[in-house]
Amino acid sequence: MLEDRQVKVGVLGATGTVGQRFITLLSVHPYFVIHALGASQRSAGKSYPNAVNWKQTVPIPASVRDITVQECRPEFFSECSVVFSGLDSEVAGDIEATFRAAELVVFSNSKNFRRDPMVPLIVPLVNPSHLAMIPQQRALHSPPLKKGFIVTNANCSTTGVVIPLAALEKSFGPIESCMITTMQAISGAGYPGVPSLDIFDNVVPYISGEEEKIEWETLKILGEVVDDEGTKSFDMHSRHPLRISASCNRVPVIEGHTECVSVRFHRRPPPSPQQVREALTAYTSAAVALGCPSAPHQTIYVHEEPDRPQPRLDRDFQKGAGVSVGRVRQCRVLDIKFVVLSNNVCIGAATSSIINAEVAIARRVIEV
Amino acid sequence: MLEDRQVKVGVLGATGTVGQRFITLLSVHPYFVIHALGASQRSAGKSYPNAVNWKQTVPIPASVRDITVQECRPEFFSECSVVFSGLDSEVAGDIEATFRAAELVVFSNSKNFRRDPMVPLIVPLVNPSHLAMIPQQRALHSPPLKKGFIVTNANCSTTGVVIPLAALEKSFGPIESCMITTMQAISGAGYPGVPSLDIFDNVVPYISGEEEKIEWETLKILGEVVDDEGTKSFDMHSRHPLRISASCNRVPVIEGHTECVSVRFHRRPPPSPQQVREALTAYTSAAVALGCPSAPHQTIYVHEEPDRPQPRLDRDFQKGAGVSVGRVRQCRVLDIKFVVLSNNVCIGAATSSIINAEVAIARRVIEV
């Protein structure tokens, strides 16, 4: 049993918003044990409580109170079977590459490697099969690696929408078009993030780079790993071209991204709203089948009430690891429209990285 | 000059949210003079300050402090050339019909008569031409009327989106499809309206009846009044079928509805984003040409900044009478997408009724 052993892990960017969430989740994990914490030079050498401006609603876990924060250098993490990265994108690229080159395994929440043709971009409830790229990622590294690799998870707003889209494609075949309008929480911008004067009593109809992320990442995640005479690549859903149009908004909500989604299927006639509800409810992830402890038992909860999901009421469902869908109904322009609610700081960030690592362990991509 | 005379007006539902806004606007109007205020039996007989729970950010205007609130019966309003109605829909139907039957002219913000085939549904910056239905409305009344009629204005979320759509159709011909996702302010629900526990730190992805209103009202407003052997009717945009799909959300904003809109034109190729920007900026309303004092000089302001319009910064532009558009760009699914911001309590409610009355006076549909 995995639960019987302890897997030492490290956290990069440990004092930041995502890092704090990693620590909160890992401190109660059945087999991951926090062994090392990395942050900037400014924090290095301090005990974690002295280094961090802790902003979680639970106290700093006892298990990290005595850990001394290190600089983000591989030698301090050599005993870690897994390194989780919540680094800012300004520094994540170099540090994560250095860790991989040092034969460390990195599960990153940063955007830097998401578009890398060798790096899987995995939403654990959707495409853990993309771990199949890892041998090639190692082999093509110079020098070739035996253990080290990088896996990233998706942008928070991509994650929310791609899970129900995957469920729909699984049941009803390819989606042709998808319109997405997001209403995203302020915690998605990190800390200090959005100034209060900008978002109180307001909507900001723009988040830099966000629409492009949704439109691009969704194709990589919903696409497949194809093999052309022994060379693997991500097909970007190219066998069934999928047009995605996203409009991203920041709203005065602390946690939980709400997204209004409308889709058009390739298949005619399209499924009915009731068929869609049933398909979403029935969708299960490989992560659950593999017994991953952080995976939600119900991947997608479909609300029947007309006014749900709502971020304040539904973001903590299944500890924020599943997604909630509601208002499944016909669309007069495309086929079917619905509302998705996902917890941007859980399944939209740290929780995804952790389940990804759990899957990789269960599938023996990592030996522990 | 109209400004030289005084036109006596009444306000129905004078103690409610919309009524308070009517009073605030009319108290500084160049020629309308508040003559009578109507409310429920509970308020009747009290001075206005004693009857109202005033919630505006300006004090109660001096001109109404001494007016005694009446019941909503025509005899108390017989001297009024125009009666503005901010009544709740539960009572608006009967009262407004009674006023019309008594040869009074009613400009209503209520929904009751919007779907009536004889009643114009007018957004003053779009379709004042629909006043052409009034002679027939009077003639078909039993008994036929000489002066009385009812004109309604649109639902607040419809108003915001129909103004740029009208501008686009004027420049580029028929729109075929339109996807709209709204983020609506709490003031749209009146008072007490939305409980704070429901909307703080939250999004409610549902507003009862709202999506149907947008999808239906837009067709009536953008359609034409057609004449079949002397009988007029509203054509509901039927010569160029227009499919509209709306998703309505309540967000924690006090005032100002934000709407993400995407359209597909009939014409191929569609206009470019730059052509769309220019067409929106150039659009002018008949209400301005007629010199209506409450009409905005600039109907649509197009922002170049990437993160505008925003409700808190832009809702008071032109006293809330115009609309702001931003983020005009290509859509990967339809043709063009953009963001609209309109002030739901001004052009989305009382201001529309007032400009409608100004147009009717300028066009001598009402003799004053």
Place this chain on the structure above:
Amino acid sequence: MLEDRQVKVGVLGATGTVGQRFITLLSVHPYFVIHALGASQRSAGKSYPNAVNWKQTVPIPASVRDITVQECRPEFFSECSVVFSGLDSEVAGDIEATFRAAELVVFSNSKNFRRDPMVPLIVPLVNPSHLAMIPQQRALHSPPLKKGFIVTNANCSTTGVVIPLAALEKSFGPIESCMITTMQAISGAGYPGVPSLDIFDNVVPYISGEEEKIEWETLKILGEVVDDEGTKSFDMHSRHPLRISASCNRVPVIEGHTECVSVRFHRRPPPSPQQVREALTAYTSAAVALGCPSAPHQTIYVHEEPDRPQPRLDRDFQKGAGVSVGRVRQCRVLDIKFVVLSNNVCIGAATSSIINAEVAIARRVIEV
């Protein structure tokens, strides 16, 4: 062991805000088992999920999903050892009196009996000793009761402040004067409660009756039960007159009342801030000593950080059952000032009733 048995309980006002919280807490209680739910005639006969507009962030507990809601009549609760009341004050008086007369034990969160000279007003972390009044409450009832009685808990804003005041009096003797300015959460007003238009981007410096409650209830709670030749009464802190001045404000916070408190002690010189911090930290409640499972192990947590406690970060500490204090410092007008944060829907409401019942069971005031 109490945990080995099950104590059947009922909840009155089960569909309301406080009732929902009672059910949420009782559904995970080690020995209380929900046996009956009471609500208004309108809800009676429906299953609980059909009767309630559930507003909690956790789903409706499985254990009550199949319970049929009853009217609030004693015959439906005859098997309940304890009845918790979250009734509105408009109906609580009659119903609770009827239940007591039927030999039922009522722990009420309503205000109706708080000023009754026979009814204990108990904050469980302060004055469970006031249960001593119960034999007299029963005896003076007409006819005398064998089992039935009523115990109330305090208003939410009183509860927050009276716990540290009790700790201070325990260590340093009588307090002479106390100034309190509250910043209270919207959930304190129930549902629908405060209209969003009234409190968004706003402070309302008035809560009807609230200041009087703090000023009066604190005296009853901090006072003693005195015995004059066999007749017991509440002395209202009269041996050491205590002047309290409260200013109550509603602020845009969902949960958690923040209170700025300043006190003057009788004793000269007064204690130092450091002595006050130590006394607050050391304070323990009889409820913990009695092993009450819902009592917080740490009654008062004293923050050293300059900017704590804060409602969003600290309201869930110890499941909302303790209070947090910070900024203990000297006051230039009185002696010592500090900030208190308490969870108004937990220790300020349902949690207090539940701990009160736990104490009564532990002390065998109730036989179960």
Place this chain on the structure above:
Amino acid sequence: MLEDRQVKVGVLGATGTVGQRFITLLSVHPYFVIHALGASQRSAGKSYPNAVNWKQTVPIPASVRDITVQECRPEFFSECSVVFSGLDSEVAGDIEATFRAAELVVFSNSKNFRRDPMVPLIVPLVNPSHLAMIPQQRALHSPPLKKGFIVTNANCSTTGVVIPLAALEKSFGPIESCMITTMQAISGAGYPGVPSLDIFDNVVPYISGEEEKIEWETLKILGEVVDDEGTKSFDMHSRHPLRISASCNRVPVIEGHTECVSVRFHRRPPPSPQQVREALTAYTSAAVALGCPSAPHQTIYVHEEPDRPQPRLDRDFQKGAGVSVGRVRQCRVLDIKFVVLSNNVCIGAATSSIINAEVAIARRVIEV
């Protein structure tokens, strides 16, 4: 008539929050004309619209659209009769001193010189008489100055409370003790200021240095300029020692500081609540008597409604230049308590500087 001439003014810190407000107010001023704008080296050389991240709810005034921003050096402001400073305190000290030494007149909103024994700290509706210190400020400068001087206005939370305190002392003589609990708006912290994650759904019971400012500044403002054998000094209210205790909180409000105040008078018996209301209402400022165009005609508005003043409803009263008081009632610990609402970005900041300059011109302290 002053209105007939134009007085050239400059604004330092023109791109910041306070600077933007100065520009908004000065652009509609009857005789001040913006002549020069100063900001950091990064902005210098750009046109104002290109240099600023404009955050006001009105567009950038036409009159400054073509002004090129300069560095904050005296030579660029030599034609300005008055220079308003909204500089950050990190740089305000050196720059303002340099401007004074260059014989420029500086009205500063920064804190740097507030405690300087030669610099008047003036709330224009309270103590413009402190301008009497200016000849000595000039004379003791090395070398002595002919024109240059610095006047500061008070911290925003001080301003709100000191106006009613001044009114009370004027009518009833010295105040002995004053307890103040503030609930301050986020705009008081400038931009970007308070991170939204820190203040959404929250209260922060601490603002660095704020309590000390209220406790100290109030004494300087309410005190007098005394003359000891030709040497003037500020007496800090020392003839009647005044003990002030402030507790400062940040609340989720955009604009408008609410303060709960309780006072004890020296005089016995103290005035009644009704006498206090009348004294506050009757209070007028010298600024009005001198015809200063930005001074509010009603200095203090006293609300009779039990739930006023409220920031959202009352902060714009008199364009934010007056203060609103409500809930005047007896205090069980001191004598009288009440609530004050003041607009922190108007009378609490830029408006005060502007009225101070208007007074100085009216009194010919500045020759224009």
